[in-house]
Amino acid sequence: MAGRIKAPTGRYGGKSAEERQAERRRRFLDAALQLFGDSPGYRATTVAALSEAAGLSTRQFYEEFRSLEDVLAALHLQVNDWAEEAALAGLGDMNGQPIAERATAAFRAYAANVTGDPRRLRITFVEIIGVSPRLERQRLARRSRWIDFICAEAAAAVQRGEAAPRDYRVAAAAFIGSVNGLLHDWSSGWVEASLDEVVDELVQLLLGILRPAGWSPADT
Incomplete structure (x- = not known):
């Protein structure tokens, strides 16, 4: 019997696009709490350093924040x-x-x-x-x-x-x-x-x- 092709659900790894976006945002904010609130502080933090601390890319950063x-x-x-x-x-x-x-x-x-x-x-x-x-x-x-x-x-x-x-x-x-x-x-x-x-x-x-x-x- 021929298999059936499922309609796309927009889910990847068991998570919807909205859930993945929320998780990315949370990871950036968690990293910011550490870098801004401890060391080196907001003024000495770069987008690259924040992205690295969050375990994400700078491209993903600019998808979430300006x-x-x-x-x-x-x-x-x-x-x-x-x-x-x-x-x-x-x-x-x-x-x-x-x-x-x-x-x-x-x-x-x-x-x-x-x-x-x-x-x-x-x-x-x-x-x-x-x-x-x-x-x-x-x-x-x-x-x-x-x-x-x-x-x-x-x-x-x-x-x-x-x-x-x-x-x-x-x-x-x-x-x-x-x-x-x-x-x-x-x-x-x-x-x-x-x-x-x-x-x-x-x-x-x-x-x-x-x-x-x-x-x-x-x-x-």
Whole structure:
């Protein structure tokens, strides 16, 4: 009996074209996390070196990205997404709890995620700085997203009578700047404290913003 010719499926090695592309992209980002976040850093990495570290060719690199800046942009977003997911998971475990417990859980989860891998910390606070106007806009957009996160928690705390009612956007921006600066300095060894002590200090700072001197729940 004559054999039948199967219709092409677009699969190779058991994977679809989309799956292979996703795997290539992941390998480039994994290699970038190592080279950008450790040594030699973003500015000293070449397309050839990144491709070699990923075990892929430069031709495959240009099939996925236009430039190394595109890789850094994608990696910066990924690292921030991981940190945001960790903070949200920390909050999810504290449903119905007072703001102090919620803030502690969220920032402990965030800090553990960001500092657990020094390469992520470097991507977030060092390598992204001063690269280009485009990446500066992206960095500030992600910072704005964290400000929105703080403002949403503050608004919910106000509704529960746990915080003074006011516009928190400027205060939230100042607080996020403090978070970034303190975690960067702590990771650099400039601040002698445990991570729990750093988180506790940040929580106390946030609570001081939400509950200014002279305010009491009865004022809400």
